[in-house]
Amino acid sequence: MEEKRRHILAIINPVSGTGSKDKIPRLIETVVNPDLNDVSIIMSEYQGHAYELTQQAVKDNFDIVVAIGGDGTVNEVGHALCNTDTALAIVPCGSGNGLARHLRLSMNASRSLQVLNNGVVGSFDYCTLNGRPFFCTCGMGFDAAVSYKFSNEGTRGFITYIKTTITEFFKYKPQEYVIDIDGQQMKEKAFVIACCNAAQYGNNAYIAPRATMQDGLIDVTVMHPFNLAHSPLIGARLFLKQLSRDNHVSIYRGKRITIEREGEDIIHMDGDPMMMPSKLVIENVNKGIKILVPPTLPNDV
Numbered sequence: 001m002e003e004k005r006r007h008i009l010a011i012i013n014p015v016s017g018t019g020s021k022d023k024i025p026r027l028i029e030t031v032v033n034p035d036l037n038d039v040s041i042i043m044s045e046y047q048g049h050a051y052e053l054t055q056q057a058v059k060d061n062f063d064i065v066v067a068i069g070g071d072g073t074v075n076e077v078g079h080a081l082c083n084t085d086t087a088l089a090i091v092p093c094g095s096g097n098g099l100a101r102h103l104r105l106s107m108n109a110s111r112s113l114q115v116l117n118n119g120v121v122g123s124f125d126y127c128t129l130n131g132r133p134f135f136c137t138c139g140m141g142f143d144a145a146v147s148y149k150f151s152n153e154g155t156r157g158f159i160t161y162i163k164t165t166i167t168e169f170f171k172y173k174p175q176e177y178v179i180d181i182d183g184q185q186m187k188e189k190a191f192v193i194a195c196c197n198a199a200q201y202g203n204n205a206y207i208a209p210r211a212t213m214q215d216g217l218i219d220v221t222v223m224h225p226f227n228l229a230h231s232p233l234i235g236a237r238l239f240l241k242q243l244s245r246d247n248h249v250s251i252y253r254g255k256r257i258t259i260e261r262e263g264e265d266i267i268h269m270d271g272d273p274m275m276m277p278s279k280l281v282i283e284n285v286n287k288g289i290k291i292l293v294p295p296t297l298p299n300d301v
Helices: 025-031 049-059 072-081 098-102 107-115 140-150 159-170 228-239
Strands: 006-012 035-041 062-069 087-092 120-129 132-134 138-143 175-181 184-190 194-195 218-223 249-254 257-262 264-269 272-276 279-293
Touching: 006 049, 025 035, 025 107, 035 098, 049 062, 049 072, 062 184, 072 087, 072 098, 072 132, 072 272, 072 279, 098 120, 098 140, 098 228, 132 218, 138 140, 140 159, 140 272, 159 184, 159 272, 175 218, 184 218, 218 279
Parallel strands: 006 035, 006 062, 062 087, 087 279
Antiparallel strands: 120 132, 120 279, 138 194, 138 264, 175 184, 175 257, 194 218, 218 249, 257 279, 264 272
């Protein structure tokens, strides 16, 4: 019996990351097996457009929507796919690509497109921050300040991000927070608080090295204030998956996190900065989104 072809919508964000996306449509035609997949391609035109296109794709019973862009594009597409039968696929073309890296997807567009031919659909967790979905990380404090500055830079890329991080380090003042994790309350003065569904920010910076996307839990990384002399060690441990070994870092886990801070301020959600109120509620939605992943993906991701 002939296998039914899957209906796929590929949404390309032409302004994500640093490279041109002009060759992506031709690459899709070359790489994706037409005997298995019927692919429609469309370019997003403005912020929020990918979300709207994905909503329509769900109504039209598409099997898969491919987010071709960075973590912001993935967030828009994934937002519209939460608690539906339509699966998310990712072709990473952004600056950090945190979710794609966590799911062991290739950073090469041609190889990542192969998942449309041989991938498997799994059910994964997502989280919400004051009701808004995120899939990788959200955070406040220093990393949110960096995210805001980075979003307003004239150029993108890893080098620009590092320069922005160094500049902001000398300006940022840690805040006081009240954190409630599943009913257990604590007060913390923190440089960074990151609430993580996946293990990394992107670029292999592992802010929650033991986080998985199928355990029903949120990893909460609290980075306490530290001096400039300690920053190279913190940085090294961030990239070596050893952050939990640092005595300036505490990592907790829970299903529902409430954080109260001094006032309205910037947070970042999957890398995109935005203003939010002083009280933040972060919740896990266990296995609430379907994602197309490589067949070799380990079970503990």
